[in-house]
Amino acid sequence: MIKIAFDLLARLPLPLLHGLGTLLGWAVYGLSPSYRLKIEQHARIAFPQDELARIRAIRGSVSHAGMALFELPFLWGRPTMHGAAACTQIKNWEVIEQAQAQGKGVIFLTPHMGSFESTAQVFSTRAPITVLYRPNRKAEIQHIIEASRARNNVALAPTTLAGVKILLKALKRGEAVGMLPDQVPAEGEGVWANMFGQPAYTMTLPGRLQQATGAAIVLAIGVRKPNGEGFILELYPGPERLSADPVQAAGEVNQAMESLIMKHPEQYYWGYERYKPPKSNPRGQL
Template identity: 45%
Template sequence: MTLLFRLASVFPLALLHAAGSVLGWLAWLLSPTYRRRFQANAAQAGCDRADARAAIGQTGRLVAELPRLWLGREVPIHWDGAELIDAAHAVGAGIVFLTPHLGCFEITAQGYARRYGDARGPITVLYRPARKAWLRPLLDSARGRPGLETAPTTLAGVKQMLKALKAGQAVGLLPDQVPPSGLGVWAPFFGRDAYTMTLSARLARQPGTAVLLAWGERLPGGRGYVVHLRALREPLAEDATQAAAQVNAEMERLIRECPAQYLWGYARYKDPANSAPAENAARGDNA
């Protein structure tokens, strides 16, 4: 598989995306469990049929573009809202980037590293180690590039991110990723309670920290990506549950910008400890 990744990394982005669309539809057709979860999540959010159909192929593109992003030549990256980063840097603030499973979330960290890494230090991103043993060294080498560091989803990883913020550097994480049991709270996400991490709010409340919302739009025809940046509408509450609800609402706002590129098949409503609120348990755990 490593050799296959290296071979695919030299292909044009347009070709990889075309192949990815096929992969996305194959996964949809061959996995009833995935298909039901995808449809349920899209319906829960009120995603219209055209956007949901487009998201099937976009999910496959997410997978097919990885060899190029991890191992291949640089891809074009455009910016929407870079002045928000410049403003944070001007006052010496560390930055917390909150990114949903929308578009190409690999490209947001890569884009920051490429544009700001030399002058402002690396961006540290939170990640879960790969479950497949063969993928771990490939993932570690691909993501551990100049201007980009990774932090595991452990106490040591959290300390690493806090240290980066104190140094005025940037960190990034996906707050719509279901955390391990005990590290989250139940908060609404598109009208249904979802187990939501509290780490994003904890990082956001660090002194001298700016919080920005970010997502990477995948452009058609292999023309690259646009990193979109948005400001929080209001400061996050001190209460963990209220803050989680605010973060989820902000993620919803980004997803509504481009529902055709959201990862609707992600098991957002699963319960890591089988302790979901009664209304969720009645609907199933979305695992």
């Protein structure tokens, strides 16, 4: 049933999908007090004094969260060249070329904002990339994820030890790997580091991969254009060298994510459980 609905939605134009997504985003915001509280709490952490900026960020985030869900059939249900790549501009590709010139691979980092699902697809039209992902417990959804995300020049690596080995091999081949470093890791796979001044359990994987390979770090955002016109893949140089100390390195990654988020705060998913702690380690819980 999910697959049928997914295939039907994939035939719709992106402006219509974004319009439907906006309606869904506001419906969820209006009907879910817990979601509404969470998004307002998180935005207040980033904008403690600037109420106007906080309101703009919340309003944009509500709409963009819905768009993210409804654009998945467009991104996953179409070939890359007829979906994401057909409506995406690339800004600052020279950042990738400079990183590739070092010959040690590229660690491609993007936060939960904008069309993060489109970034790897667009990148793959020019070079191979291996993407870290968290497997879904529901078999039908997991099948859709694997069938949709894995495509020409895009390989998948699960958030397991085997997945880390896949990432290392890709970097040692001089290729790119991609991940969302603001994704809350499993217990034992992260450290506490501030994000917008609030302790957040943060993955150590970017630092470990760079220490092991010397790979360059590139920051990316899949910015949505207005009116469903498509996307802009914005690329920026990341930290040249993360600290060997895991906590300090995690803080450096979080600072890089903050800088990206503040470029387009209305497209960040402030309702994402960024400050959620591991079950047995409640430090930093809101």
